Amino acid sequence: MKKYSLLDLPFSECKKIFEQLQLKKFVAKQIFHWIYQKNIYDFDKMSNISLNSRKIIKQNFMISDAKIIKISSDEKKETFKFLLQFPDKNSIEMVAMHFKYGWSICLSSQVGCNMKCKFCASGNKTKVRNLKPSEFILQYILAKKYISNLFHKNITNIVIMGIGEPFDNFDNLITTLKIFTNPFGLAIGPKHITISTCGICPKILELAKLMPKINLAVSFHGPNDKIRSELMPINNVYNCDLLIKTCKKYCSLTKNRITLEYLLLDNVNDHEKHALELIKRIKGLNCYVNLIPYNQIQKSNFIRSAKIEKFFDILKRNQILVKIRQERGNAIEAACGQLRILHGQ
Ligand code: SAH
Numbered sequence: 001m002k003k004y005s006l007l008d009l010p011f012s013e014c015k016k017i018f019e020q021l022q023l024k025k026f027v028a029k030q031i032f033h034w035i036y037q038k039n040i041y042d043f044d045k046m047s048n049i050s051l052n053s054r055k056i057i058k059q060n061f062m063i064s065d066a067k068i069i070k071i072s073s074d075e076k077k078e079t080f081k082f083l084l085q086f087p088d089k090n091s092i093e094m095v096a097m098h099f100k101y102g103w104s105i106c107l108s109s110q111v112g113c114n115m116k117c118k119f120c121a122s123g124n125k126t127k128v129r130n131l132k133p134s135e136f137i138l139q140y141i142l143a144k145k146y147i148s149n150l151f152h153k154n155i156t157n158i159v160i161m162g163i164g165e166p167f168d169n170f171d172n173l174i175t176t177l178k179i180f181t182n183p184f185g186l187a188i189g190p191k192h193i194t195i196s197t198c199g200i201c202p203k204i205l206e207l208a209k210l211m212p213k214i215n216l217a218v219s220f221h222g223p224n225d226k227i228r229s230e231l232m233p234i235n236n237v238y239n240c241d242l243l244i245k246t247c248k249k250y251c252s253l254t255k256n257r258i259t260l261e262y263l264l265l266d267n268v269n270d271h272e273k274h275a276l277e278l279i280k281r282i283k284g285l286n287c288y289v290n291l292i293p294y295n296q297i298q299k300s301n302f303i304r305s306a307k308i309e310k311f312f313d314i315l316k317r318n319q320i321l322v323k324i325r326q327e328r329g330n331a332i333e334a335a336c337g338q339l340r341i342l343h344g345q
Contacts, residue, residue, distance in 0.1 A: 003062040007134035010178035032184040064134040072332040079329040093339040094139045097328045102156035107139045110164025115198050117232045120337040121297040122163040130169040136176040161196040163339045167203035190214045201238040201246040208253040217259035223277035251286040263292040264305035275314040288321035295335040
């Protein structure tokens with residue numbers, strides 16, 4: 001008989017299955033407490049659950065696992081990159097970063113990626129498969145354990161910006177978010193979670209309906225369709241106008257401010273005219289623009305723009321909220337766009 005993986009189940013679903021198995025209602029609460037608050041994954045150690053209930057649980061459920069097979073860190077020990085392997089030998093990377101406000105973790109959402117953005121190493125390998133909710137959760141649990149052992153600090157923020165397009169794995173993403181935010185689950189405030197998408201418009205609106213409090217970042221990168229389509233093939237499906245219109249709708253549905261990510265590439269999208277075009281396009285959108293310095297990846301002809309400060313000034317002068325992304329992890333190829341699948345498959 002196939003067992004349910006407990007880490008794949010949101011609280012409501014777990015409760016339902018427990019009831020079908022004639023387990024007492026409160027047992028679901030107890031088991032979530034052991035797993036997510038006490039970090040106990042061995043059913044035999046869940047001492048307040050009766051032996052009979054534990055027997056039924058063991059017959060029907062398992063807790064999936066993953067192995068950290070490599071950890072690299074920068075000299076200052078502010079960035080850690082983990083290579084994580086799942087039982088089917090597929091692997092992904094995730095990154096823990098220390099900022100002034102605390103530790104943040106960047107999670108992957110797929111093994112590989114199908115979006116084929118020209119500047120991103122993650123898309124060099126096509127998608128092998130989606131990550132399951134348990135595999136998102138395991139990234140968090142394992143990084144949290146490592147950081148807390150080493151620094152006695154918690155992880156305060158989660159960004160889903162690693163390998164993969166989270167909206168191309170939408171159902172598992174939503175289940176994961178339910179487990180992250182449920183008070184009986186990991187109890188993480190939705191404002192501490194950010195999802196980055198390349199701009200799959202229908203899913204932006206679905207997120208607004210299902211999880212309106214989660215932060216959303218959109219990879220924009222091109223001020224017009226010509227440039228954006230060249231950089232990001234998804235623009236041929238959801239173009240700039242539709243994307244900005246969708247972002248506006250998202251903001252009015254959720255009352256959130258959206259983050260627009262803009263990667264600056266030398267002589268591609270970093271001229272003054274591009275800044276002015278961007279300003280015009282995002283007029284009336286409740287957003288702040290996050291300017292991203294390009295991180296070099298193998299087999300790419302793009303060059304990091306030297307005009308980032310100038311671009312920043314133009315936006316600022318035009319009353320656009322703008323920030324330059326703090327750089328992390330470049331030395332260990334753990335920065336934005338540098339993550340990829342190295343082993344397995
Ligand atoms: N698929 C999602 C999330 C993964 S990429 C998305 O497209 O948003 C996370 C962020 O890193 C995106 O803004 C992406 O455009 C950016 N990025 C990708 N490659 C990069 C590179 N080489 N240098 C800097 N940022 C990069």
